[in-house]
Amino acid sequence: MSKSQKEMMEEALKQLHMFVESIKKSTGLPIVPDQKSGAALWYDQRQITNKYLISVDRIRPFYDGLMDGKLMATKCKHCGQLYFPPQVDCPKCRKSDMEWVELSREGELITFTVINIKPASFAHYPDYTVGIARLKEGINITAWVRETDPKKLRIGMKVRVEVVKREPEGYLTYEIVPAE
Template structure:
């Protein structure tokens, strides 16, 4: 992650800041300008709920160049309480304890060990 990109996206990453369509109420993360449901073009920034459920997950052993030294990494497909789905890292839990359907909570954590100053949404087991 470079500083310019983090400068542009940092708030989205730290707060999981998405968007909402004022016309029909549809919510989005990642944020969109044009509403996929009603075609409205005036969506506004909107925070996402922090609670969700693990729909599916994987533990990857082969990381990309930017995440060298981070594997194994748990990556989850998470459905938030508002129905929006995100892909994110699942941390603070041994991979063998991951279960489909488990409740998770969003936290802001350093993106990688090397990028300690860049905080990004990740998920931990709820409670």
């Protein structure tokens, strides 16, 4: 089996790092030539990593729902507007009086793609399909689709949404599953 995108990425970065370290040892400077143009490049001697802490405090019932295998949305008690992703304020009514409602998890696929070239933080996954499904309630949901061959998918096909555990991270999320 060929190397994963993650392995290739890490190998390339490691090679660059080792190259810079050897140059630095002899010249005292982290300056290396660009492989293609030969232009002098300073190899950053500082590094930051971002891992954010994002508030989900007010939409906690959505996550409680996932724990029960349910997909929850909010509904404005005043105007009846359904919100997914759930939001706790209705900007139309300027009210924050919401009820939590369970979504049917049934609908149809309205579009999809297969991600072949992945972002760095998704490079450890094999190719995955992302789709948008329209649920019976009339709201749309973006999620992975449990089918990686696009030829087996069709716009308009019946789908359902299932709560699943995402591995290898091991956290609950939801997935679109073809139901035909």
